[in-house]
Amino acid sequence: MPEPMLRLQGINKRFGALEVLKGIDLDVARGEVICVLGPSGSGKSTLLRCVNLLEPPEQGEIFLEGQGICKGPDSGTGEQSWELDFVRQRVGMVFQQFNLFPHKTALENVTMAPEKVLGQAAAEASAKGTALLERVGLADKLGQYPQRLSGGQQQRVAIARALAMEPHVMLFDEVTSALDPELVKEVLDVMRELAEEGMTMIVVTHELGFAREVGDRVVFIDEGIIVEQGKPADVLDNPREERTKKFLGLVLER
Amino acid sequence: MGEFFNQYFDFDVMGAHFSEVLEGFLRNLLLFAVVVVLALSWGLILALMRQLPGRKLLPIRGLTIAYIDVLRAIPILIIILLISGGIPYLEFLPKEIRIPQWFGQPDPFWFGVLALTLVYGAYMAEVYRAGIEAVEPGQMEAARSLGMSHGQAMRHVVVPQAVTKIPAPMLNEMISLLKDTTLVSVIAYAESVLIGREILAERFNSSAIILAGAMFLVITLPAARLVDYLIRRNQGKVARGAHIEVG
Numbered sequence: 001m002p003e004p005m006l007r008l009q010g011i012n013k014r015f016g017a018l019e020v021l022k023g024i025d026l027d028v029a030r031g032e033v034i035c036v037l038g039p040s041g042s043g044k045s046t047l048l049r050c051v052n053l054l055e056p057p058e059q060g061e062i063f064l065e066g067q068g069i070c071k072g073p074d075s076g077t078g079e080q081s082w083e084l085d086f087v088r089q090r091v092g093m094v095f096q097q098f099n100l101f102p103h104k105t106a107l108e109n110v111t112m113a114p115e116k117v118l119g120q121a122a123a124e125a126s127a128k129g130t131a132l133l134e135r136v137g138l139a140d141k142l143g144q145y146p147q148r149l150s151g152g153q154q155q156r157v158a159i160a161r162a163l164a165m166e167p168h169v170m171l172f173d174e175v176t177s178a179l180d181p182e183l184v185k186e187v188l189d190v191m192r193e194l195a196e197e198g199m200t201m202i203v204v205t206h207e208l209g210f211a212r213e214v215g216d217r218v219v220f221i222d223e224g225i226i227v228e229q230g231k232p233a234d235v236l237d238n239p240r241e242e243r244t245k246k247f248l249g250l251v252l253e254r
Numbered sequence: 255m256g257e258f259f260n261q262y263f264d265f266d267v268m269g270a271h272f273s274e275v276l277e278g279f280l281r282n283l284l285l286f287a288v289v290v291v292l293a294l295s296w297g298l299i300l301a302l303m304r305q306l307p308g309r310k311l312l313p314i315r316g317l318t319i320a321y322i323d324v325l326r327a328i329p330i331l332i333i334i335l336l337i338s339g340g341i342p343y344l345e346f347l348p349k350e351i352r353i354p355q356w357f358g359q360p361d362p363f364w365f366g367v368l369a370l371t372l373v374y375g376a377y378m379a380e381v382y383r384a385g386i387e388a389v390e391p392g393q394m395e396a397a398r399s400l401g402m403s404h405g406q407a408m409r410h411v412v413v414p415q416a417v418t419k420i421p422a423p424m425l426n427e428m429i430s431l432l433k434d435t436t437l438v439s440v441i442a443y444a445e446s447v448l449i450g451r452e453i454l455a456e457r458f459n460s461s462a463i464i465l466a467g468a469m470f471l472v473i474t475l476p477a478a479r480l481v482d483y484l485i486r487r488n489q490g491k492v493a494r495g496a497h498i499e500v501g
Contacts, residue, residue, distance in 0.1 A: 054395055088401035099396035103414050113400035116410060158396075165400055 003066050005030045005200045006051065006169060011060035013046055020046045021057065022224035028169070031198045035211035035232070038221035039247055044204040045096075047221065048171045051202065052091040053084060064090060065168065089117070092162030096174040098154040100146040106133060106157045107142040110164045117165070125164075132160040136190050152183030156190055163194075170194065172203040206251060212236055220244045260459075267461040271453050275462050278446035279469040282435045285366055285445065289435070290428055292371040297378025298413075304379065305386060307404045318379075325376035331437055333373055338365040338441040366438035374431050381423045385416035422484040429474050429481075436466075446470075 006028040013021040020043045028034055038044045049055040051062065053069065062070050069083045100109050110129035114120040120128075133142055136156040146154050155175055162170060172191065176184045188210050195201055195214050205211060211218050211232050218235040220228045220243075228241045239245045268275075303318040325333070338361075342352045350356075354364035389412050397407035439448035450463035 052399055054399060085401065088399060091399075093396075093399040095392060095396060097390075097392050099390070099392035101393065101396070101411055101415075103418070112410060113397075113402060116406050117401040161400065 002030070004028055004063070005032070005065060006202075007063040008047075008051070009061045009063070011047070011050055011057045011062070013043075013050055013055060013057045020224055021050065024060070024221075024224075024226060026219065026226065028200060028202065031200055032216045033195045033199075033201045033203065033214055034217050034219055035215035036202060036204045036219045036221060037206070037208075037211065037247070037251075039250075042221045043224045044221050045173050048093065048173050048202060048204055051169075051171060052093055053087050054093075089165055090168045091171060092165055092167035092169070093171040094155070094158050094162055094173065094175045096177050098146070098151070098158045098178075100154050100157055100161070102146050105143050105145055106138060106149065109146070109157055110161045113161070114164050129160070129164055132163055133157065136160050137186070150183060151179045152186045155179065155183075155187045159187075159190055159194075169200045169202070172201065172205070174204050174206070176205070176207060208236060208248075208251060220247065222247070262460050262464050264459055264461040267453070267457060267459045268465045271449075271462045272465065274449050274453070275446055275465050276469065278444060278449035279466060281363075281443065281445045282432065282470075285363060285370070285435045285438065285443070286428075286432045288367050289370045289374060290431060292367065293374035293378055293431070294424075296371055296375030298382055300375055300379035301382035301386060302408060302413075304383060305408070322376045322379050325373050326380070330369065330373050330434055331440060334366065334369040334437055334441060337369045337372075338362065341365065341368075360443070362438060362441045362443035365441060366435070366443055370431065370434065370438075374427065374434075377427050377430075378424065381420050381427060382416065384423065385420035386412055388419045389415045419488075422481050422488065425477060425481050425484065429477050432474065433470060 004027040006026075008024050008026040011021050011024040012019070024043075024047060026034075036044050036047065046055055050057045057070060060070065061068055064087060067086060069087050100106075101112065104112060107126065107129050110132055111120075111122070111125035114125040114128065115122060130139075130142060133139060136159055138153060138156055138160070141149060141153060141157075146157070149157065158175075175191075176187050179187065184207070188207065191201070191203070191210070192214050203210070203215070213232075215232045217229060218232045219226055220235060220239075220241070222243050228235055228239060228244045235244065236248065239248060300318055300322060303314055304322070306314055341347070342361075344352060353361050355361055356364065393411050393415065394407050397411040398404070402410070436445060436447040439445055439451070442448070446466035446469060447463060450460075450466045453462035454460050
């Protein structure tokens with residue numbers, strides 16, 4: 001078996017007395033699309049934030065392309081370290097609330113990190129950024145400020161912004177949950193294309209249709225542990241665990 | 255009643271001493287202009303030191319918080335007296351620092367600059383902090399997730415947004431600073447109030463002090479209106495759900 005893109009071993013994360021992740025083991029193969037389902041408060045988002053060290057885990061080890069990246073609870077918070085550079089330049093993240101920089105145009109949002117972090121020349125970053133925004137269907141919005149864009153457009157800028165760092169893994173944290181229903185599809189379409197191009201993706205989502213169609217594997221998390229995982233059809237249509245059944249029942253009722 | 259008016263609103267006295275008082279007021283403005291630049295910079299440095307991340311830098315954060323708290327808790331007058339009374343006796347310092355008379359300004363001016371910068375740096379650091387904390391935490395996270403260091407994220411993402419949220423409270427601090435430049439009269443800086451008091455001693459009439467107060471009003475009243483305008487404009491933007499634009 002080839003080396004996994006990402007390997008999580010015994011990840012524990014607590015916020016004070018609250019234990020959010022209670023020993024997560026997960027291997028993600030290169031090019032695999034993993035959809036993470038689970039009730040709110042189950043630890044899905046925290047898991048993503050552990051992977052890129054926004055919330056460094058208390059215990060456990062994370063291997064990214066074979067490199068151990070966890071250096072204890074201070075991993076992500078302190079001054080810039082080798083691990084942080086290694087992780088943040090290989091792992092892109094897209095957030096539920098977009099988190100675009102409101103004082104920068106769409107194009108500037110995309111070019112800022114390549115210029116400041118990778119040291120790309122302005123012209124090069126701008127050409128690449130323009131191409132990325134074209135790819136997500138926003139060629140006509142380069143000079144717009146985020147507040148003038150719809151939620152779906154903002155989220156597509158955010159995806160382009162993450163892609164500009166040429167990541168090897170993309171993390172999506174409920175990226176359609178804050179969108180009006182009619183705007184969800186345009187974002188999922190971009191993600192689907194990305195998956196087809198072979199990007200390794202971990203997608204926290206409530207979109208069962210997307211998980212079924214695009215996901216290689218579905219992981220169901222509840223109360224900080226992986227309850228069940230497998231092929232989307234198996235987990236979604238024939239869940240073995242009571243907790244999975246109950247959750248899927250609640251989601252499908254909507 | 256007439257006696258009161260003669261004592262405080264004698265326009266003949268005001269007219270006779272107008273140019274002296276104005277000269278003093280210009281010294282208030284000069285002191286203000288130098289301090290406002292230094293304090294805005296020092297305040298930002300303090301605010302950034304207070305926001306440094308990680309466990310290793312905890313001592314720097316602690317010292318910064320202690321500095322800001324203590325300097326805001328002591329009357330400015332005492333700081334001014336301590337500095338002007340203390341520094342000349344620090345014999346390990348060169349004479350140019352113990353008795354600074356740079357750019358043709360007397361040493362009370364420079365002691366005033368130092369004291370007011372130290373104190374107003376602390377006040378302004380708190381205003382910057384309010385602005386920094388008003389920026390969505392997701393902004394810092396997004397910047398960090400893109401590989402920026404804490405410093406890069408502060409410089410390119412957080413601070414540019416923070417400063418657009420604080421013009422009104424910062425202007426309030428500046429109004430206070432302009433008024434507090436009169437405190438330096440206590441160490442014989444010949445600003446408007448000191449000159450007013452000299453005229454009082456000479457002519458047994460307080461009108462020159464009132465004249466000095468009127469000169470402050472000319473600047474501070476419109477500034478107070480401007481603060482109100484900025485607050486209302488800001489509230490309007492928030493109510494419309496828009497971000498505040500840097501331009």
